Amino acid sequence: MxxxxxxxxxxxxxxxxxxxxxxxxxxxxxxxxxxxxxxxxxxxxxxxxxxxxxxxxxxxxxxxxxxxxxxxxxxxxxxxxxxxxxxxxxxxxxxxxxxxxxxxxxxxxxxxxxxxxxxxxxxxxxxxxxxxxxxxxxxxxxxxxxxxxxxGHCAGVAEPARPLTRQMLTRIRVFVHEHIAETILVEQLAVLVHMSASNFARAFKAATGNPPHLYVTLERVKFARTMLCEETIPLVEVAARAGFQTQQHFTDVFHRYSGATPRAFRLAHQNVGS
Known part of the structure; x- marks a missing residue:
């Protein structure tokens, strides 16, 4: 230039x-x-x-x-x-x-x-x-x-609604799995499928029944369950690997969606295995 x-x-x-x-x-x-x-x-x-x-x-x-x-x-x-x-x-x-x-x-x-x-x-x-x-x-x-x-004269006009295809949903799922330990923004997911954040959120809920942020949270909990069942790593590391910012936040969210704290879930699984 x-x-x-x-x-x-x-x-x-x-x-x-x-x-x-x-x-x-x-x-x-x-x-x-x-x-x-x-x-x-x-x-x-x-x-x-x-x-x-x-x-x-x-x-x-x-x-x-x-x-x-x-x-x-x-x-x-x-x-x-x-x-x-x-x-x-x-x-x-x-x-x-x-x-x-x-x-x-x-x-x-x-x-x-x-x-x-x-x-x-x-x-x-x-x-x-x-x-x-x-x-x-x-x-x-x-x-x-x-x-x-x-x-210039259409600031309030909404984007046309577009449904999410199976290929788009797969792209989102793969991205979430690959970045599960990181902060994942709705805007990042929307960019993957070439949609605005607002349109994406509506289309994602219509396709899956859950808003994007809840889907990411449930995937974090699911990943944490797998680690608690299959590994003996410290709970604080389980929280970090699953993308939770603090141990307390991990405990609260895990209990909300699993019905037990991470420690109780691990102990229960160990008792079942024995």
Whole structure:
């Protein structure tokens, strides 16, 4: 990406590769930014607005997200994030578009083929060293206008409902099993099946009868039961391996869904085995 000069301070600043944006977070003009992760990169964006309300979104391909330029960005288990961060500055647009820009949903995510195609083209030009500041600005202008026209007046429109297929449920189950010892967010599961968190939660409950967070909790309890039955590792380690933050939390949740404390469950199983 071309370096800026003092005579044209805004040139080349509106589009940055994601790994560059993570080390150089200064945008010169307040506004919004478009997060476009590629490959396996998943980004967590968070921050509090002027009213003191806290916001948080988790975004991964093929989704994109529109967030304020001041938001804090972190990657989920990815030391070399790939993708693009594009500043959306209303000042580059005409008066009508600038007015519409104020209605763009903040902290919103979308599955938008046009945006993905535009960013794929931008990435190809960047990799071929064919992009300069003016070209990057042109992409930012086109993308800004597209977001305003498509989303500027539909902040309250809900996403169309989509059912979860058997393949999607298998993908979720495998992910939960592989990450059972870690914190698992509903947003992470939603990204796996290319859905928003709210739509995913509704679709998951419709498909399984349980909300996602309860499913994860029951899987943790099931995994803990297996360890209590088959191994003699300390209870505190059983709790950690099953993803419970504290021993007390493990005991409370296990008792709630198993009818016995972990220690009593282990003793009962040992008595049955003997």
């Amino acid at each position: 071309s370096q800026t000069t003092s005579s044209t301070p805004d040139r080349g600043l509106r589009c940055k590769p994601m790994n560059v944006a993570f080390t150089d977070r200064g945008w010169t003009v307040p506004g919004f930014q478009l997060l476009v992760p590629t490959g396996p990169t998943v980004v967590h964006a968070a921050g509090c607005d002027d009213m003191g309300l806290c916001h948080s979104v988790l975004i991964g391909a093929p989704f994109t997200a529109v967030i304020p330029t001041w938001a804090t960005l972190l990657t989920i288990a990815d030391s070399d994030p790939s993708g693009w961060v594009i500043a959306l500055k209303p000042g580059v647009l005409g008066p009508v578009s600038q007015e519409a820009f104020c209605a763009v949903p903040k902290w919103s995510t979308s599955w938008d083929p046009f945006l993905r195609e535009a960013v794929d083209t931008l990435g190809a030009l960047h990799n071929a060293d064919l992009i300069d500041a003016a070209c990057a600005d042109a992409f930012a202008d086109v993308i800004s206008a597209h977001i305003i026209l498509r989303y």
